[in-house]
Amino acid sequence: MYKLLVAEDVRTVREAIVRSIDWRALEVEVVGALSNGEEVLEQLDVLAPHILLTDISMPKVNGIELIIGVLQRYPDMKCIILSGLNEFEYARKAISLQVLDYVLKPVDPEQIQRVVGLAVAQLRKEEEERNGLAMAEQLVREQLPNLSGQMPLNSIGGNVKKKKLVDQALEYVLAHYMKRSLTLNDIASHVGLSEKYLNQVFKEVTGTTLNHAIIQIRMEASVKLLKDPTIKIYEICDQIGYTDQDHFRDSFKKHYGLTPTDYRNKFL
Template sequence: MWRLLIADDEPKIRRGLSKVLPWQELGIELVGEAENGLQALELAAERKPHILFVDICMPFVDGLEFIERLQQTLENSIVIVISGHDEFRYAQQAVKLHVFEYMLKPVVKSKLESVVRKAIGELELARDKEQKMEWMDQQLKTNSVSIRDAFLLKWLEGIAAVEEIHSQTAFLQLGWEGDVGMIAFKVIQNVESGKSMRVWDRDLLEFALKNITEDLLAADRAVGRVVLNNKKGHIIVMGCINNYTDWLMLGQKIQDKMETLLEKTIIVEQQSAESIEELPTLYRSLMKELGSKGSLSPIVILTKKFIDRNYYMPTLTLGDVASGVQVSPTYLSKQLKRELGLSFIDYLTEVRIRKAIQLMCDPMFKVYEIAEKVGYSSQHYFSSAFKKVTGTSPIVYKKGIRS
């Protein structure tokens, strides 16, 4: 039902207007009558009428002031002025206040009914428009994750224009400012990590991986992180980096959770950048690295995983790794050389230096602390290994990052 309020200082006029038309048949309920502008404002605030009959001359607050003040609280209500004044200045002011109709007393019943029906038509149009907007808003909220993911994948694949990036990330409320990072995960189907040997449907497996990742991030209250399934067998985590140590541990944490719950071998790559514009470059790099990893033999895949988990141990040896993956040291050494083109020591050094470079992005760490974290008990030995791999000393490299 549409609600009607009548505001007029003459009781006879109010009675006449309240009975002039079959309000119920028109779908209208009379919710109040006011004898002055102040009372009309109070009733309007309380009963939220859709249609108001308003006289110009009323005590305390006249009709025109009432309309002006009413529009601050009831923006979508329809005001029909019914006045005994035919002065042009009143009509002119009413037009400025966007009054729906200006009628002179005494009103003609047929004319009033025509105006009221027209008002109802306007209200119905406004209601339909509002309902459509609410529906569209609900659809947007319901599908916002799909919309977001479609845009991000388009962007990472290099299809989206650069100028779209900031506007879309702002619209999608991703809040990415400053350093950002990306982690990519992939299941290696032919390398089991559990005893169940369960065969997974690919879509179901990727769905499970995404859910595990989202649940872990939610439990950690990780803000500004997005989890994507790129439909190519990879789960991608991307977003802002608030703490480099936590960020570096995140990839391992998610990988452990995936492998524990799914009993599958998961390979992971993780990189960071100084701005969101670099994320597509990171994405291409991570996809290339995962592709290279995934093409290796099961033994070398497991070896790389073992080293990635234990590189920080200063005493880590080829024998330790061989024992961990249950092969002989000699066989493992030959496989590493054949598939990676590196000896065990060379590969371990490469991993340690790569991890050290990631830690150097955090200004809180001193060089000697980084050396200890990546498995070097001597800063001198670390500096020598770092220069051999990168061509420069860790101190110079770290200063270059800061500048």
């Protein structure tokens, strides 16, 4: 469940928001409904919300000041603004503060449900990306050859430098393998080498090519995602950085001898 905190100084509006929406259906729990921004900032660490739904016009600390304070402490929090028509331009400017969206008063439960649903979708996607990164890190530890063990015994100082370059390349891959636009040139530029020399160093240290390592990371990540039947094949394809399902299916079948669908049906 994702936690939602409401900040609204008008009690009837505040109560209507809490009572008029089936929050559980959105996988949301309302952890608080407070009357001003000052109260929110005081209780923020205790309530630990993922989403903030706040009015703009509130006493003591208004919505804009509140959002600034919240994002300084929790930059990943999803903030949604409630505003009247006379505050519309003010609300639009708040988008520059990384506000996810705004809802005009009078409160429309369906509109609030829509934007909170959008926040939940973004939170879920970010969580999946973090999980994918964690899986890839585990993969590197478990599947790739031991970097130190692969280093030749001569020129120890030079090999330590090469190992460090390989580590930097792998860290970049782990952080970006989900992106469709990832290229060897991107990785080489990150570590300050040419593509050719980086490939040479990477194979010397690990015993495998950098391109093979990227594919291996993506394939192992896809296998773990396939174990969750609620994640669709096209979503897995997108999450591991493939441009289309056909390419993903062909790569997966070449790697494991089965299509992703066949693998899921066989092992789940």
